[in-house]
Amino acid sequence: MKYVDEYRDPEALRRAAGRVLDGATRPWTLMEVCGGQTHAILESGLDALIAERVTLLHGPGCPVCVTPLETLDRAVSLAGTPGVILCSFGDMLRVPGSRGDLFGARARGGDVRIVYSPLDAVRLAARTPEASVVFLAVGFETTIPSVAAAARWARKQGLTNFFLLASHVRVPPALAAILEAPGCRVDAFLAAGHVCTIMGTSEYEPIARRFRVPIVATGFEPLDILQGIALAVDQLERGEARVEIQYRRAVRPGGNPAARAIVEDVFAIGDRPWRGIGVIPDGGFVMRESWAGFDALRAFPDLLSEIPRESPACRAADVLRGVLRPPECPEFGRGCTPDRPLGAPMVSAEGACAAYFHYRIAGAAGEAGAESIA
Amino acid sequence: MCLAVPGRVRVVEESDGLLLATVDFGGVRKRVCLETLPEAKVGDWILVHAGFGLQILDEAAAEEVLRWVAPRARSGGDA
């Protein structure tokens, strides 16, 4: 596959790792904030190649994990409401709320459908005027343009039975929250390349300046990640703290203005709760008043009798900020496993805790880590 | 976040009030919405996420990553 295979060539990856190690005179700690990057790192095991000099932390880059419990509970409740068809991306089907997950809702007779694109949910609404079609809309800035475009298409067709149960979040305020937290040990960030494809890189400038951290907009193939790391380490070694683009084939400094205009029509920036972290000011998007007719929260008020609370044993907040590595959590693998997760990062395969649990082969006693390469 | 895959635009058309493209991903073809990327043209390589175009890929920039990691010439190299 073009634009994919070249960035997975094992020899190229070894050379790239060599570049990273050559450029580092001391150990550095980097955080990536993207489930896709977490996935690529764990699948390839590339962190083992550079472990001598670079520690990689996995931040709250999994929108599935950071979707608030109350959103999940509302989705489950809607799925069980007669006359409602709940549409969702596949990622969300097994995420447990406080009353089970959407799979369980389907087993209990709820109408839950998986869609690949939000447009499919709109098409369904057009085909089934007697039903209310609610799309569970989660994701970072990468996904919100497609959700907004779908809502606009629904309005264009005059549909009155299409709704969004929206929980979209923004990355930059999360980075700031991580950097502000006491005990933060992040030296530099790899910014999520596809988020930057839409948003550009200007939002990261104030953060880089204020906290004096390099931020490199990085792609998703193993070679991209290694080059992103090399660029970040270069800056750190020189005492620089700039926003830089590794993923230049897809990220322009100005991002994608057409996509952003679509988002701005439907959504405004607002405070949003991040599961495991809490409310982050300006941490996400809220639907504008002019789109109230498409807001599932307005069409279906009173879905929850109370706001659910998280387990007190869960250390998600510390894990998501990079202060605690999953295997260091006392509940990791004991009271908290993917089958019975206590909190957000154990919930989806790309959450930091679940990723360690699933992929890591134990190294030293008490600490999981990739085995050294033979 | 963000599973996005590169593909080549083969056809661009309006349908049902949407700007759509038929995109070829290594032999597999899928309909993709270009409302978020209206400037994409036939022949462009684009990045696709959740059925929508995100950005047109810059071929030169793609090559640069490979050049960065190309084997370095050895000093006093082989004949």
Place this chain on the structure above:
Amino acid sequence: MSRAYDPNRLASPICPLPVESDLITLSHGAGAGASARLFEQVLWPHLKNEALGARHDGAVLDAGGARIAFTTDTFVVRPIEFPGGDIGVLAVHGTLNDLAMCGARPIGLSCALILEEGFPLATLGRVVASIAGAARASGVEVVTGDTKVVERGKGDGIFVNTAGVGIVPPGRDLRPARVEPGGIVIVSGPIGCHGAAILSVREGLEFDSDIVSDTAALPDLVESLLDAAPGTRCLRDPTRGGLGAALHEIASAAGVEIEIEELSIPVTEPVRVVCELLGLDPLFLASEGRLVAFVPEAEAERACAALRSHPLGRDAVRVGRVLAGRAGVVVRTRIGARRFLPLPAGDPLPRIC
């Protein structure tokens, strides 16, 4: 790192409910983690016996000196007709293959149909013609069967159950428990074609491709393999849950570590592309005309050669080895790192993340 957990520590009233519920969910039928748990926790406690405990595709029973292999399977595929085949062909191949995985030569099939009121007779005609054609091509007959009809809304068109019996020649003993460290893992061809073909026509995911199901009858291929490599320990056809789930089952039943090489796993380009697009792992997509074989190192070359000289095994390849160690499946990645292969809870779901 301890991977066991203490259920007594889970009694937090605020903790999210466990994924398991008291109802059957679709995950239970996916052939992966939830299916395994359903078997272990709900079915096995009642049905425990040695034959069932072998955890293989079919059971081998003693019948006054001869050994009979006996297997059954139910087919619920949607859509009923897909690129490369239909539910009828799938049903016959599936049962013939399960017999072959026991080393048995099939001698007869049964076929039971559950039809929904309103199901078109023309479609039924095509399905039955497919069943007959597939059976005939393998030299086996459908010798007994049953037909039931349920009310409209209670049956999703058609469900097909097939059962099969076969004779296991003396000297053959193919089952997971025989898999040992030192063994080599061989796959007969590219994986996941059937799963990808089904996805291509599943509503909401439609894409155009040349992918067709790999459904095929394997008994003949198996005979070629066992002639060349009589020391073969175990065979499995990786259907629901794919190669990944099959390897997990065998690793667990045999108590071994199975290590596979990422770059050796055979996947055709179109299937790879579909998996990239939908965020799926080809290791967990179904194949319906492939087998994975566990053979001793000394016979691995001969086994590969025998497979490759057969039309259904042209692309056979070594994909890994069996090691002593904690039971599970490990991937040696393209850069040489080792990591676990996690077993999904249920069917792979398209991701955006």
